[in-house]
Amino acid sequence: MRFLALIYTNLRRHKLRALLGVAGISFGVAAMLTILAIVHGAIGMFERILAVDSQYLVFEKNVSDLFFSSVTEAQLVAVRKMPQVVSAQPLLFGIVSAPGHPIITCFGLEPDNTRLRKAKWRVGRAEDFGKTEKGIWLGARAADFLKAHHGQKIAIGSGEFVVAGIITTENGFEDGGVFLPLTTAQKFFHREGFASIIAIKLRNEAAGMEFKQAVTAAYGGLIALENREFNQSYTQFQILHFTSWAISICACLLGGLGVANTMLLSVFSRIREIAVLRVCGFSSNQVITLIFGEALTIAIAGAGLGLALGATTLAVLNRAPQFQGYVQPTLNPVMIGGIITTAIITAVVGAIYPAWFAVHIQPIEALRYE
Amino acid sequence: MSAPLIVGRALIKNYEGGRIAVLAGVNLEVQAGEMVALWGASGSGKSTLLHLLGGLDVPDAGELTVCGFDPRREAHRQILRRQHLGFIFQLHNLIPDFTVAENMQVPALALGTPQKKIQARARELAELLGLSHRLHHRIQDISGGERQRAAIGRALMNSPQLLLADEPTGSLDEVTGDLVFGLLKNLVRNAGVTVVLATHERRLAEQCDRRLHVRQGQIECL
Numbered sequence: 001m002r003f004l005a006l007i008y009t010n011l012r013r014h015k016l017r018a019l020l021g022v023a024g025i026s027f028g029v030a031a032m033l034t035i036l037a038i039v040h041g042a043i044g045m046f047e048r049i050l051a052v053d054s055q056y057l058v059f060e061k062n063v064s065d066l067f068f069s070s071v072t073e074a075q076l077v078a079v080r081k082m083p084q085v086v087s088a089q090p091l092l093f094g095i096v097s098a099p100g101h102p103i104i105t106c107f108g109l110e111p112d113n114t115r116l117r118k119a120k121w122r123v124g125r126a127e128d129f130g131k132t133e134k135g136i137w138l139g140a141r142a143a144d145f146l147k148a149h150h151g152q153k154i155a156i157g158s159g160e161f162v163v164a165g166i167i168t169t170e171n172g173f174e175d176g177g178v179f180l181p182l183t184t185a186q187k188f189f190h191r192e193g194f195a196s197i198i199a200i201k202l203r204n205e206a207a208g209m210e211f212k213q214a215v216t217a218a219y220g221g222l223i224a225l226e227n228r229e230f231n232q233s234y235t236q237f238q239i240l241h242f243t244s245w246a247i248s249i250c251a252c253l254l255g256g257l258g259v260a261n262t263m264l265l266s267v268f269s270r271i272r273e274i275a276v277l278r279v280c281g282f283s284s285n286q287v288i289t290l291i292f293g294e295a296l297t298i299a300i301a302g303a304g305l306g307l308a309l310g311a312t313t314l315a316v317l318n319r320a321p322q323f324q325g326y327v328q329p330t331l332n333p334v335m336i337g338g339i340i341t342t343a344i345i346t347a348v349v350g351a352i353y354p355a356w357f358a359v360h361i362q363p364i365e366a367l368r369y370e
Numbered sequence: 371m372s373a374p375l376i377v378g379r380a381l382i383k384n385y386e387g388g389r390i391a392v393l394a395g396v397n398l399e400v401q402a403g404e405m406v407a408l409w410g411a412s413g414s415g416k417s418t419l420l421h422l423l424g425g426l427d428v429p430d431a432g433e434l435t436v437c438g439f440d441p442r443r444e445a446h447r448q449i450l451r452r453q454h455l456g457f458i459f460q461l462h463n464l465i466p467d468f469t470v471a472e473n474m475q476v477p478a479l480a481l482g483t484p485q486k487k488i489q490a491r492a493r494e495l496a497e498l499l500g501l502s503h504r505l506h507h508r509i510q511d512i513s514g515g516e517r518q519r520a521a522i523g524r525a526l527m528n529s530p531q532l533l534l535a536d537e538p539t540g541s542l543d544e545v546t547g548d549l550v551f552g553l554l555k556n557l558v559r560n561a562g563v564t565v566v567l568a569t570h571e572r573r574l575a576e577q578c579d580r581r582l583h584v585r586q587g588q589i590e591c592l
Binding site: 002003005006009013272273276277278279280281282283286363364367 | 421424426427448451452453457459463464465467468472476477479480481485524528
């Protein structure tokens, strides 16, 4: 028998208890994975919406949310005339509702917007965008959950539109959203002459700083940020990052409490056995290794199971029509590593007191223990 | 003559803050290779003395040396238990869900003995103890006599210099008890192990090399 076999045997003979510990960690890990992947996915989707064929974003300074940003038409025209700029694509964000679907993202954009050309057109053509009177163009997911087809009239907010095209993009927000010509969107949202942001493509990326300074100098109320800078500094993203990690770690800590409970029960029910191990020559370190080894095994099994459970949950959420395509989970090695590390740390921390207790068992007292 | 394996001088052990005096200045010496019985009635202090010798408990006063180590010191106690001592209890204290082989291997795990050696030693001991056919049986599936033989196997796993046995046949019927005691005696004779045995059975004590009568916390040589 090897030391590892001793750990395995100890867990095997109290299967239910070990499984409860594994379940605690796995639920924590699954919750972490689900929350983080959804939040990071959502952030990623939003970043990609902003970054289509552009390197810089121009928007209103100090707004808490890009939906509240207002860039005037005059500012758009002026920015387009800047020597560093190749293209400047305005985008107006809004939220619309349809019967049974209170929140649908709406994008107001010009017909030559790159995202329309890059999208796969399930119905209609990019060239015809904006040419249908009272027309609306739907993301594929939106078409599915609205059960809408080409030519059908659908109610959006207080208005009625005709489905003029359906597009598929790789972005869940766009796929679950609706598209209107910029001027139509401006009227619909009572924001005539305004866009939320301008996506900028520069002639020469090296001239980025010069461009930023020029925007700030000309329009004190606007700010130009490189996409990467924007992603790092946007308060909404920071809040989402922080909140998702905080909630996730809390979920995993609950799993850690489960491990602590499992290990405590395990040690309390084996006081006599641990005393026998001490009598047989096990050192304090070996007893600690045994207890931590059991906790680690539970944590690793729980983490594996939790990752599988989380991945399954994400796959289900990703396909669920109720989420309108907004769930587009993103996983990355840092996130997975962080989750596994958190699970292991919580399990190890949970085993500290049981290990301390086990080491302080006095053989002679424990052998009398029934 | 070589130095005694065990030297105890004026050993005192009290419980409940001195209200109960269990050992009241015990002196003893045990030579290597001896089989010594601590004989006495229940509550006479023989098990307490055995626990002091094995470092399971510490004396309140007195000097004690076992195999050259001082069992009053934690570091020495660990070395003693790991490398120099084997314990046999009245209730075998085997781990119930482990097999006979796994139970016997526990002390070798503590010592970090290589796997091949551990397994070979377990087979060797099982053969000596007549347990070869039970080696992979769980403890709950074997008889009381076999359990006590497995406990002897565990105690001998690391080839200790000193074997401490606390009423090793106390939980067995007379026939099985005699069988186990005979086996123990033969094993220690052949292996040259020193044995200190606590028993209340005069019959068993008389079969040892020396009999120390423990009475009212004192030792009388017989």
